[in-house]
Amino acid sequence: MTTETRAIPLEGTQTETITRFDIHQRIQHIFLALSFIDLVLTGLPLKFSNAGISQWWVALWGGIEATRLAHRVGAWVIVMVSLYHIAYLIYTVAVQRKPFPVKMLPSLKDIQDFFHDFAYAFGIRKEKPLYDRYDWRQKFDYWAIFWGMPVMAGSGFVLMFPVFMTKFLPGWIVPAALVAHSDEAMLALTWIFVVHIFFSHFAPGSFPANTSIFTGKVSRQKYRKEHPIEYARITGEKLTVKDEHIADIPVPTEDDVK
Amino acid sequence: MKKLILALPLGLAVVASLLFLGSSSAKAEDENGCLTCHGNPGFTKTDGSGRVISLYVNKELVNVAAHRFIDCTTCHGDSPHNSNSPLTKLSLAEKCGQCHKYEYTQHINSVHGQQLKQGNSDVATCVDCHSSTQNPHNIIRVLEYNAPAFKKNISQTCARCHDDPELMANYGVVEKVYESYMRSFHGKAIKLGTYEVTQIDQATCTNCHGVHDIKSAGDPTSPVAGVDSLAQTCESCHKGAGTEFAKGFLGHKEASPDHVAPVYYAEKFFSALLVTVLSVGAVIVVSSGVRYGINRWRD
Numbered sequence: 001m002t003t004e005t006r007a008i009p010l011e012g013t014q015t016e017t018i019t020r021f022d023i024h025q026r027i028q029h030i031f032l033a034l035s036f037i038d039l040v041l042t043g044l045p046l047k048f049s050n051a052g053i054s055q056w057w058v059a060l061w062g063g064i065e066a067t068r069l070a071h072r073v074g075a076w077v078i079v080m081v082s083l084y085h086i087a088y089l090i091y092t093v094a095v096q097r098k099p100f101p102v103k104m105l106p107s108l109k110d111i112q113d114f115f116h117d118f119a120y121a122f123g124i125r126k127e128k129p130l131y132d133r134y135d136w137r138q139k140f141d142y143w144a145i146f147w148g149m150p151v152m153a154g155s156g157f158v159l160m161f162p163v164f165m166t167k168f169l170p171g172w173i174v175p176a177a178l179v180a181h182s183d184e185a186m187l188a189l190t191w192i193f194v195v196h197i198f199f200s201h202f203a204p205g206s207f208p209a210n211t212s213i214f215t216g217k218v219s220r221q222k223y224r225k226e227h228p229i230e231y232a233r234i235t236g237e238k239l240t241v242k243d244e245h246i247a248d249i250p251v252p253t254e255d256d257v258k
Numbered sequence: 259m260k261k262l263i264l265a266l267p268l269g270l271a272v273v274a275s276l277l278f279l280g281s282s283s284a285k286a287e288d289e290n291g292c293l294t295c296h297g298n299p300g301f302t303k304t305d306g307s308g309r310v311i312s313l314y315v316n317k318e319l320v321n322v323a324a325h326r327f328i329d330c331t332t333c334h335g336d337s338p339h340n341s342n343s344p345l346t347k348l349s350l351a352e353k354c355g356q357c358h359k360y361e362y363t364q365h366i367n368s369v370h371g372q373q374l375k376q377g378n379s380d381v382a383t384c385v386d387c388h389s390s391t392q393n394p395h396n397i398i399r400v401l402e403y404n405a406p407a408f409k410k411n412i413s414q415t416c417a418r419c420h421d422d423p424e425l426m427a428n429y430g431v432v433e434k435v436y437e438s439y440m441r442s443f444h445g446k447a448i449k450l451g452t453y454e455v456t457q458i459d460q461a462t463c464t465n466c467h468g469v470h471d472i473k474s475a476g477d478p479t480s481p482v483a484g485v486d487s488l489a490q491t492c493e494s495c496h497k498g499a500g501t502e503f504a505k506g507f508l509g510h511k512e513a514s515p516d517h518v519a520p521v522y523y524a525e526k527f528f529s530a531l532l533v534t535v536l537s538v539g540a541v542i543v544v545s546s547g548v549r550y551g552i553n554r555w556r557d
Contacts, residue, residue: 045450046446049445049446049449050440050449054450055450063450064451067450117546121546121548122545163496163497163499166500167502170502170505170520171501171503172505172520172521175508175518176521176524179521179524179525180524180528183528183529183532184528186532187528187532187535190539191535191539194536195542195543198543198547199546204554
């Protein structure tokens with residue numbers, strides 16, 4: 001891979017904040033989040049239809065027709081956001097040749113960081129790994145959606161148009177789609193509401209919320225701490241990141257910065 | 259201000275009349291005063307074989323029953339005390355059939371009715387589905403929300419027998435029909451739906467299996483026998499549904515390697531994925547959470 005390693009001309013490097021996400025990424029995230037919450041709120045009572053609270057909740061919305069409509073509106077919004085993202089991705093990588101979407105590709109370092117982070121959590125290693133633009137958790141969240149969206153949209157489309165889909169697909173596709181839709185939804189919502197919420201809202205420095213995806217901006221100090229390799233690349237600054245608790249984090253080497 | 263004061267006694271009058279009018283409850287037609295004796299809970303007779311038979315008719319139930327405006331003698335004859343009719347489920351159905359001729363004809367040719375004619379008292383007849391107390395004095399019309407044959411309640415009414423594994427084993431029905439129905443979108447729509455009359459277009463047992471003319475699923479004349487007639491039944495709601503659409507129905511059974519295998523393997527794959535990913539997620543969150551806690555405590 002011949003990734004350009006030139007410094008990214010991000011605005012705001014001279015002031016206190018660094019622009020991490022552009023307007024498209026922020027719009028994509030907010031619509032993804034809103035449609036996801038809507039889909040969870042209107043989908044869960046269907047999965048747990050026997051629970052008393054589901055019946056109360058659906059009645060509050062105005063009946064199953066209302067939750068079904070809201071679920072379908074959410075479904076089309078999330079599909080549109082995904083298509084917007086794909087178009088954005090193609091444009092930024094192929095036309096603008098920005099390096100940051102490429103930074104999302106998984107690398108060997110992510111696997112190393114994954115074990116490194118465990119070692120840090122269990123006290124075996126004294127320092128955290130040095131992250132680049134995206135850490136392995138963020139990459140996992142991102143690629144999980146790349147797997148989850150086709151599964152959810154595809155199975156949801158089968159469930160939305162079962163008569164049409166069985167014109168050219170075998171009949172078992174409908175019950176199989178129901179299984180896939182139901183289980184993948186549970187996976188996605190549990191991951192988002194446990195892991196994503198934990199690291200984006202309750203991790204040190206993120207409480208009550210890591211606002212960077214909403215404002216697009218991160219303070220230099222925070223950026224230096226959380227994404228030291230990217231920070232060094234942007235600023236061209238040689239830095240010693242002081243681990244706030246245990247030890248000095250080594251200065252990123254030329255190899256790290258690449 | 260004066261106008262407002264005038265409105266006060268007017269309002270009181272409206273409220274008082276509402277309370278007064280609302281307090282009168284429905285009374286069953288009882289031309290001959292039958293309930294004077296038969297309204298007494300302890301009223302019984304002992305027949306020739308020494309069996310004690312209750313002659314009690316619950317006033318509260320009969321007051322709200324569908325037939326509250328027809329007199330007792332309509333069903334019990336002009337000299338009810340001389341009647342000595344055999345009290346069986348079949349005689350009961352025949353009695354209903356004197357007026358409800360069409361429903362009776364359908365019922366007697368159904369899988370329930372055919373068994374009834376052979377003297378099988380396990381099977382459902384009129385009162386089993388139309389009265390929540392299986393009592394002919396307490397038939398509730400199907401469009402009343404508390405009727406056992408009201409759309410939202412039908413599956414539970416069928417389940418009284420069809421969700422009893424011992425009873426169903428006698429007839430070779432091994433599928434958990436009620437559970438699998440409630441797991442389906444049809445069942446969920448009924449469960450989450452309201453009692454509003456608009457909900458009567460949701461599918462329940464009777465939409466596919468028939469109502470008074472219900473047939474065994476193994477009977478070739480049943481609307482669910484064979485994939486072709488099943489597809490036609492699907493099409494009564496799902497316009498354009500073909501045989502492939504009908505094949506997507508799991509037949510009230512769980513998927514298994516022998517029965518719609520792709521669905522079975524999809525279940526296995528997605529539960530394995532769910533368990534694996536969430537276990538990793540749990541370990542990540544707990545280990546990181548503990549580390550954050552330790553770091554905070556050290557500060």
